[in-house]
Amino acid sequence: MFNSRLVRRQIAGALRQSAVFVLCVALSMVTLVSLGSFSQSVHSSLLRDARLLHAADIIVKARSPISPPLREAVAQMERRGAIDSARLHEFYSVVRADAHARGAEASLLADVKVVEPDYPFYGAVELASGRPFRDVLSAGVVVAEQALLDRLQLRVGERLRVGSATLTIRDVVTAEPDRPVNFFSLGPRLFVAAADLASLDLVGRGSRVEYTILARVRDQRELERIAAELRKVSLRDREQIDTYRSAESGVKRFFDNLLFFLNLIGIFTLLLAGIGIQSTLGAFLKEQERTIAIMKGLGAVSRFITGHYFALVLLLGLAGTLLGLAASFLLQQFLPPLFRGLLPATVELSISRGAVAQGLALGFLVVLLFTFLPLYRLREVKPRAIFAKEEPGRVRSGPAWLAGGAVILFFLAMVLWRIREVKTGLYFVLGVGLLILASFLCAEGALRLLRRRQPGSLVLRQAMKGLFRPRNATRAIIVTLTASLTVIFAITIIQENLDATFVRSYPPDAPNLFFIDIQPGQRQPFAETLGIAATYHPIVRGSVIAVAGEPIDPEQERQKRGDNLAREFNLTYRGELLEDERIIAGKGLFRKEWPGLQVSVLDTVVKMRQMRIGDTITFRIQGIPVEARIASIRTRTRAALHPYFYFVFPEEALRDAPQTLFTAVRVERERIAPLRNRVAARFPNVSVIDLSETVTVFARVMARLSAIVRFFTLFSVAAGILIIVSSVFATRYARIREAVYFTILGARGRFVLAVFATESLLLGGVSALSAILLAQAGSWLVCRTALDINYRPFPGTSLLLVLAAACLVVAVGLGASISIVRHKPAAFLREQTDE
Amino acid sequence: MAILEARGISKSYTVGSRQITVLDRVSLAVAPGEFLVIQGESGSGKSTLLAILSGLDRPDQGRVLCEGRDITDLREDELAPLRNLCFGFVFQSFHLVPSLSALENVMFPAELRGDRRARDKAEALLERVGLAGRAASLPHQLSGGEKQRCAICRALVNGPRIIFADEPTGNLDSVNGRAVLELLLELHREHRTTLVLVTHSPEIARTADRVVTLRDGRIVPGSDHV
């Protein structure tokens, strides 16, 4: 019994609400499908990448020669045809140019990797010549990093002495699959063929070598079984067996967390979209009330009516679904440039069939859940609604509770499913619940405050009255707006704080070269060689024995997460604060009136163990116990890369202590290698740490992260907008009525617009202000507890957010009201008396 | 001079694909201080005529003059002061602003023009019609009769020259209806306000100074009687 013509007419008659409904469904589809596809793509790419990162399926590592049982097990598997294997040896060695040129280093410490021909099983070692690695690396031939050639002033084709062998440099390596970011290596890379291992005569008793066996598994389904078999025969604490899935990958962990965060946003967006769905359907059905009453008056049963409107819902839902799918496909075009640089280039972002199926199923569920209540309420429409104009309907709350409960359960299930950690999932749901409760309290408070005020301006008064229309939805709108705005604001503020802590603290002028172990006597000549203005920090090594009388237990300390007090520290001495230091406790760095030795500690130390001004720390500096009283506690205003010191002593205290100097400077990329060579030549004891690579990667990563989070936050904003639009439309009739009344009573169009604008402004203003308050509180909580970074309120950004949100609400409200203002009084009156 | 005049008013609507002529070359003049009733059956176009006479609607053809001034083509914003200061409206469905109390409803037109004494005037009017005790009530808390009396006060608060009433007793029972009508008449006599009232009831028509009958969009000739 589906009257399609009637349905189409009804939709056409309530085009606005229908459109918003369709958009809400579309939004939920886009959210589900896009995020789902993205997760899938990243996951499979990461797995693919993990293989690349490890160049194998199974990785066996040890610091001593692989034990015979394990070797035998590998050999057996290879004979069986289950795996292919390749052995690797990695170690440092001093290599020399065969005939050294003048001015070049005579010898150089190199990071040697001896590989069997099958390496790498996945990915490729890229050579400058473009030729395949396997073809180039053979007996008698080596491939080196450019830095090695530079520092030894060798060219391709010349010979290199490695151990007892003399080998020819045949090519330059530009990229290794299993060395994505060059974190820290004592020397440049040198690839040697396994055939030459014996002739090197470097590996054997008394050598420090990392022994690796890489394995490619022929039948992927056997992966875990084979790994388990190998584990059984390995020496538990000396030999490690990993698969590319289980191997610790910073990248994988990183993406797990990013996806986790995005999933949270996705679920929240879904919730908002669902609210939009419910609200628009409710308004749509309200407009249909007359029709429904008539239908009932004519004898239609509830089931027929409900079925009829359910069919209508399905039709609109279908339209929304198709729209959403189309939008998802479109979106995939935008995602790659957004994620470029963050995801390895091999990641292909595409819509996965699985995600589409999932999206359809979940979308259907969401529509069901959120349309249940309005459809159920159709029962309560009585035929006499035909006659009565203002029916203060009584609503039974039973079904409302049922619907609400179902929604909560559904979202709990979604959260747990996507996020998998029960505790976190519960926290999230709890958080959302608290957020809604807090929004509700803010709304109540604000409304109560407004109710008392009786402003003089007629416009303002009318606007406020508008908020309190009988049977109004103001409270619901404010709660919804506040909740969604709070999330958006909070995300923005947390982003700003993360930005400030990580991205902006890697500004272009952050140091990228750290020079350590400079001898005090070398300071002058070193400064000349460096040629850059730099601060030289004295470093005195020492350890902490006790704090305020309590001795440090090294075992217990080492078990702590993060930094602990059981290690050696770089103590320093000076009289002033560094540019990025600030005193947070104590009067000044040191106290002149205190006798005896003082020390200033960094707040990170206080986090490791509670200590206060005046407490005594017992250090051990070169064997001598030294006691110092804490005179002040400092904090850094910049994080990470800029040098920082946990303990600062006054000058006189440690001036005579054995010390080295340390400095950090920024050097342009091209000048790094020549500078290193110069320093290495004149000051061989000075060690250099090159962070330029790490810094650029980090900066890029952080920038990408911000962009991604903001992008996905847009979805929530869209959902919020749809809810605003829907609620404005829902009160459309009442507004038209008031506008017409005002007009009849002699108000100008300007007046009517002003009233609506002011009403939207009040609505938006209350929501935005409540939201920023809640957002600040929430952001502070997250930054200080979960992220452990400094928190700043960013008043400028906050103000901008509030203004933007308020303007958005006003714009939407006015946009919807323009047509209302144009509504001719006569037309309205005619419709009124129409029977 | 007639305070209100309609010359050759025609109005038709397009309903679906058909054209319905509601008014066909209607001409009418209202004398100042007169109580005119426009009578007719439902569908005769009387409400439309009232709407056009009061500037709430525009005719397809013809002119409307108020105190000699042509108001036919005035824009909404230009009609606004007219509606606020010269006209007062009373509707069958009352049309009180639901979010305002009875007092606030009555005050509204006066506040629109910035009248400082709006509250006093409104209170006095409500007192006059016996609604002083209900001043703070919202429309949905008032009975039909109370709502209409409130609407009448609203119509009067700015001392209008003409009051337009469209079936003012249509939604009231006979007791309340009579009371409202008597109130209208009283006020009309007191202030000598021109009263143009639309009704289908012959009894109500009988109380007027003059009655004009509409049938099928035209004035029944010879119906112009006292």
Place this chain on the structure above:
Amino acid sequence: MKGMVIGFTGTVLAIGCLLAGCERRSEPGPAVRREQPAFEGTVVAVGDSLTAGYGVREEDAYPARLEKKLREAGYRWRVVNAGISGETSSGTLSRVNWVLRLKPDIVILETGANDGLRGIDPRLTRENIDETVRILKQNGVTVILAGMRMVTNLGREYTDAFAAVYPALARKHELILVPFFLAGVAGDRSLNQPDGIHPLPEGYRIIVETVWPYLLRAVEGKKRERKMNR
């Protein structure tokens, strides 16, 4: 630096994790008692992580064991652990004056291993140790030089040059030489930590046995010296 990457990853890990970590607070233990009993002489063990005892408790590192052994043998001498993990021979040279503040009678000098692991030219290592020894001897300190050998993967040329530094210096300055500090310990998986370089407590026990006779020689030598100077 790896620490920063870990820190960054750990921070991202913490997003969404609203659970506050628990931190066990250590029980207040007995206050540090500064023991300053009278002692007859001071031995200062100057060196790198092999002296400092990286990865083991201080009482398991060799200086503390040596002190215990001395006491048990009836010598009321103190052995100060002046080892700094990761120090190169340059660093040792730079703090020799600080060490002299302890007024050592004997110094066990164990350094150079980190030079080797960084591939630093053995000639530089020799210069540093040479100067260090000179200053110590100038101040009347008896020096026991701990001979070191380098891991073979660095290459024969390098390891030979490296190993030659110690006997050469011992000859030049007439020092007591421990031929190879890690004799019997290096290369033995059961005596070293998983990194293959730093000894386990059992390893340090062997080192103490290795060093003991030379220390005894030095102590007796010092006692004779004092008697002669009276």
